[in-house]
Amino acid sequence: MGPGARYALRSVASGLGTLLFVVVFNFFLFRMLPGDPIGLYTRGRNVPPEQIEALRAELDRPLLEQFVTYLANPFASTINSARYNQPVWTLIGDRVWATLLLVGTAIVLASILGTWIGIRAGWRRGERFDRVSTGVTLTLYSMPEFWLGMILLITFGVGVGFVPGVFPIGGIITPGVDPTSLAGVLDVMWHMVLPVTTLMVVYLAEYALVMRASLIDELGEDYLTVARAKGLMDKVVRRRHAVPNALLPTVTLILLNLGFVVSGAITVETVFSWPGLGLLSYDALRGPDIALLQAIFLLFSIGVIVANIIADLLYAVLDPRVRA
């Protein structure tokens, strides 16, 4: 087995180890919450007594027994949400696409725009583009997503003064529109504008700042002087030598930060009533709907762990020194 394969295996194995820890931790975390989850749910709602009994019976079993059942298959379709009285994984399966669409679009746009701004600013450090863009990105980076989301929602969704509220104020599609038709696709895109902008702007700012900083770190390196001495044009020195080296920390950071993007999705989806996992976890938290929370946390953790493994592997592809 070559060093590359050994490296890949090592990062996958460490990811699996983390996953096991998360499964165990998740289970006990939610059972340590105080209060009566069943009572909180059923209060003021018309729930058949048999269902309440069934829910209580599940939670009244010895803790270890519950744990063994859970550990045997955390993805079992028999795990039901108390709030929705449906299998948790069915609920998640229905909602996951909306989140992937929202977060995926925002991250792709933010990475491209953010690194572009960071490269331009860092390469001409201290010049006008850098001063303006660093000021703007620092401001945007300091804004909480939910606040920015509310401001955008009020300004462009509701309308302020002479600014008309042209964008929908929530949801993913206008009720009654067929999502498979062209009109439906356009309608979804129209609904995406504000939430995607909110998420994108915040991450774009972060990526731009990181890319700028790592490019500036490379500016004094001797290999750039050598590249210039060879007679390369400035933009070739930047594209061929400086940026590939500066991208290494940025790429890792973008992937490692996916975990925080999840938290961003929770607030933005709540602000824009976006029917995705973020809104689902917000609802589950208010319960608390233990089974659902457990499943969502597990899914988010898997997402972060997979992103970590991808970051590890990608780093090895980009940087030959890691493979050794």
Place this chain on the structure above:
Amino acid sequence: MTAPALEFRDLHLTYRTADGPIPAVRGVSLALPAGASLGIAGESGSGKSTLASTVLRLQPRSATVTGQVLVDGEDVLGMTFKRLRALRWAQASIVFQGALHGLNPIQRVGDQVAEPIALHEPSIGTDDVHRRVGELFEQVGLPPARAAAYPHQLSGGQRQRVMIAMALACRPRIIVADEPTTALDVMVQAQVLRVLTDLVAELGLTLVLISHDLSVLADTCQRAAVMYAGRVVEEGPSTAVFERGAHPYSRALAAAFPRVGDPRFRYAPAGLPGDPPFPGEVGEGCPFAPRCPHSRPDCTSGEVQLAAVGPGREAACRYPLLDDDEGLR
């Protein structure tokens, strides 16, 4: 007489910093005929690396430069950027110090050697570029298969050989080697220096070798210049400068690198008390006077110019040491 291959004419270079202007080079004039070799010696901060960087106009944009740097009679400082790019590496190239950082860590070394060939000679096909890279690796004593390696997979000496191969890639006529053996261990230093000087002799190149070690320069260069505080304080045939320096600083520098078997170095390498002046604080008179064991009261006033001290030798000293003076303490 033909025009020199490389010439500095009254070159001044001042770095602009937050602490005010710092003059690094203060009026250097040197000329080098084609095929000649010149060694430049001096302590850290004497301006020798700055001088080297001006040959390809690589000084930072914050530096102000006056004077001329002529490569094959053309002023590098005044030419258009397009002309400058064409001249860089094709007419003159630099072997940089610190081979570890001079190579891009995430590119194969062969690709980095090939890069200037593809740039300056675009008519050459990929196969021929590869062949030339293989030849260059052989010339510097590396197996051509090492072209596929990344810098971190090579030793310090191998990396410096790659730097030499890279400098020769476009067959320039002028090579500036800026401390090419610093940061290598002593055995490897000798090997790398040998590779460089053999190739320079074989190809008939013009060489500027920069080092703080006068004995290295004496062994490899016909002529030597000693720099102190941004100025040339002595210039002449390298053996004469090294063995019988006319400027007290040349003698002190030579004494700092003892030679085994030379009875004059029997007891200890002689050091020099004090530090070179901070470039921003060079006063009137001879800049070396405060540290000079032979200084006299009038050394600290007026301008001390380079003046002939023998056939083909110049020194910037009012009281140059004679050949039989005992300069070592």
